[in-house]
Amino acid sequence: MIWGKAKILRNKVKTKGLVVGVGARDALDAKLIERAGFDFVWSSSLCISASYAVPDANLISMNQYLEVARSMNEVINIPIVADCDTGYGNVNNLIYAVKLFEEAGIAAISIEDKKFPKDNSLLDGGRQQLAPMEEFEGKIKAAKDTQKIEEFMVIARVEALIAGWGQEEAYRRASRYAEAGADMILIHSKSVSSEEIVKFIRMWDRPTPLVLVPTTYPKLSEEKVMELGKVKLVIYANQILRAAIKAEESLLGEIKKAKGIHTIAESIVPVTEVFDLQGVPQMKENEKKYL
Ligand code: SPV
């Protein structure tokens, strides 16, 4: 792991037009994201809980999320933005989380203004209960007061559009969170059209940069986001998880159909690629030098 990842992320935000990250469920995903040239890894609560095959509803604990994020961070040089849900409880839980995630070398955390335990934002009929705004302002202040590394960032995620509370409420909350010290505002939408999010971006008149997760409105390309301005981070939160599920299902079906593994060579990578991703070449170098 290299230190100073928070600084690396801050510098990217300052110098790059748009900083792009991808959601990961484990260290191998994180490695692939880095290898593909993305700016950062989003340690996604949806992807990590899916890797345990349990709902994204605070069923697994803060420590489980932390250990996954730590394992990712140990094998990549790009920064991690950790999806910390609502902060795992009230402000006391969040203060503890900030301490641990920062100590693990995580560059930034995102916390959302919903009640604990939360439900995934994209879930049809999910419990999208917003926390009182004042309570969430307290969480942002506490997180900012707790961090020790100056460049560490706290992203405040506004769920008002997800909960159906409308644009005005979203704007009101985003403004208050920016005033409370949030480094960025993640404005989340599950609308299948980008109209809702574009409307918010046009309305946004504060210097605090915005973060988008365009899962349900994929037509809003990076080029269009850049044209709109104000947005600094874009997160492709769950696409590699969904690609992996599709590839694995198709492969399993083929093995079952062919009653053997003689037809699948083209669908899988050679084991040498697995060894590369595990850092075996480096290990062998070390053995030559030191063993
Ligand atoms: C995640 O990737 O866990 C997110 C984004 O928080 S969403 O699934 O849209 O809530």
Ligand code: MG
């Ligand atoms: Mg999440």
